[in-house]
Amino acid sequence: MAVIDRTDAPLDLDVDDLFGQYRTMFLIRRFEEAAERQYKAARIGGYCHLSSGQEAATVGAVSALEPDDLLITGYRCHGFALARGVPADAVMAELFGRAHGCAHGRGGSMHLLDVSRGYYGGWGIVGGQLPIATGMALSLVRQGKEQAVLCELGDGAVNMGAWHESLNLASVWNLPVVFMVVNNKYGMGTSVERASAEPDVFKRAAAYRVEGERVDGDDLEEVEWTTTRLLRAAREERKPAVLEAMTYRFRGHSVADAGLAYRTKEEIEERREQDPLTRTRASLVTRGVPLEGIEALEAEVEVEVEASIAFADADEAPSVDRLAAGMYAEGSEEQFERMRPGSPAGEEELVFAGGLGR
Amino acid sequence: MSASGVATTPTASTGVETMTYREALRLAMRQEMERDERVFVMGEEVGLFDGSYKVTAGLMDEFGPDRVRDTPISEEGFVGAGVGAAMLGERPIVEIMTLNFLLVAMDQVVNHAAKIGAMFGGEVRCPLVIRTPNGAGNQLTAQHSQSFDGWFAGTPGLKVVAPANPADAKGLLKAAIRDDDPVLVIENLPIYKEKGYVDVDAELLTPIGRAAVAREGGDLTVVAHSFATVRALKVAEKLAAERGVSLEVVDLRSLRPLDVETVAKSVAKTNRVLCVEEGWPSYGVTAEIAARIQYACFDDLDAPVERIGMAEVPLPYAKELELAAMPTEDRIERAALQVLELAA
Incomplete structure (x- = not known):
């Protein structure tokens, strides 16, 4: 089987890179703390899944992407969007359901995206993004492009049929896709041990004859190093892979979950001592980055997060006259124009009144 | 073809030929694959086997295994792969052996393909075609004789067409392939063999949304x-x-x-x-x-x-x-x- 014990020396990140990545990790943490406050103030609705504690896995993996690589994720996606460079303003505005959110107020917390940055979305059905990632990779091959797809999923998704079908297709068709399992130990409240007959998720890659590797997901450099290597093999040799990043979410499954019914306070406290932010910050200090520099960066991020709230707060609500904007491609109005007579659904009348374009 | 889109007595036009519903579908795919590199077919047994119901017969020889791609029995996987490829601008035609089997890919059709345009605020489109036959009458019994046309037609975000004759089989499938949204083309097993007049003009489409x-x-x-x-x-x-x-x-x-x-x-x-x-x-x-x-x-x-x-x-x-x-x-x-x- 193709599982490799990593004995190589860890990637020695350039201190400037590390500084930038710490900034993104800190941005994600502060952004989500702010999002939780706004959720509790009822300015953000729906579900709101936070990723506090998972920042190293997120930023390490996204940092390994080339600018033209593609990213697709599940619904715990604030961090992935921010790491891929989606402006905090556009993400916060989306959480607020505003017109200038990255999905124009149609998607919310679970459906962030930015096609211009190769981010094809947060998807809300567990495992549903895997077959789509496979098709994106197929498309890259068909177009002769040396690019790869990074597909994020949670540990809860690995018992879905979509996981099996996607890994199988990726392998029989030699597709350039890396399936990154963010293993935070719990699918909602069900631990990996209670859910998976083989809880070492990376080993399951062997069933499809693809490489499977497990990393310390709280070690930024290890995540980036391994993701870089797997993405390169995907791009250059069309080798799909499974990357399992072991991490922990400090908060509940969503803001509505206290996260204590299925795990102890002690467990959470113990993991908080391994906080990837603290670890990465310490690594910066060890490498001689002056504390003042780090603190200045943190202050700058605080301002950016506050500004995103102000932006979202001031942004306009999407026009209700444009209820169906985007649902069908432009030009579809004509196809629907005869649906109206006596139509309680009233597509032509209600839905297309403001046109389909954005 | 008459203005109503139904095959009638052919005119003097040399472009009108008699063919089966099955052949008309094949003609539509061949014409669109010749016209547009982005169009490709995938599904179970569409290639080497020439199609479970021979709709794709000969296309693999003509276009190669990349554009007529055999898949494992894995509907959720390859319908989803069609969604992903379509999101990147390809024009996949996914064949499902019968409509009954589309249910195992229901999540990809209803929760994914149908949602993309609206849920992402129009930032990305999904020009996917799924073509599949239904139809009862051959003693295929409970699991292979069902028509779920209404389920799909009741889903905002999808378009659903169902041709009844060879001319529309060609015209609607071509319109579906050129459409920028996910279109389900519901074919019918008992009429695959039915013959009719088809105008083979490659630019003659049957408009979607017109009875x-x-x-x-x-x-x-x-x-x-x-x-x-x-x-x-x-x-x-x-x-x-x-x-x-x-x-x-x-x-x-x-x-x-x-x-x-x-x-x-x-x-x-x-x-x-x-x-x-x-x-x-x-x-x-x-x-x-x-x-x-x-x-x-x-x-x-x-x-x-x-x-x-x-x-x-x-x-x-x-x-x-x-x-x-x-x-x-x-x-x-x-x-x-x-x-x-x-x-x-």
């Missing part, structure tokens, strides 16, 4: 789609000859968008209407049509809207039982006479 008056008449409107249209046309011919009544058959062709206008115009003329489908009528296509008619044509109706479809049981095996369950020509005829208030 056709497949036969003009003045006494009763029969609204149908797919194989039910074929049955209705036969009944119309019989009743014209035997009873001297004139049925107008409206072939919906497109279920979403739905051409209520053409239906309403016909009902305004005949004042009586029978809706027929191959699926279960409860909550089905005929339920939708009847609801539209009662609103649009309230003052036109001389009789209640009648509808028939499959008996609401899982389809049994024994030939006698299967026939008893199906919306056969006999049943359509009886229902038509009832709406016409004529003795059977």
